[in-house]
Amino acid sequence: MDLLDTGEVWTHLLAALRLAPGTMLxxxxxxLDTIAAELSLAADERTLRG
Incomplete structure (x- = not known):
């Protein structure tokens, strides 16, 4: 998935996540989950449980 394929809202959301260390989507x-995973921003069961 290419980041250029995302909409303006998703791009801003992913940028905001990148600026907030430790924040996961x-x-x-x-x-959107695929793109976030490629950027290491996607939450999964391990990150949700802490």
Missing amino acids: WTRDRR
Whole structure:
């Protein structure tokens, strides 16, 4: 998935996550989750449990 394929809102959301260390994205949207995972920003079961 290419970051250029994302919308303006997603781009801003991912940028905000990158600026906040330790913040992870939890989403049901598969496409957004794939992009977040490629950027190491996606939450999974391990990160949600702490």
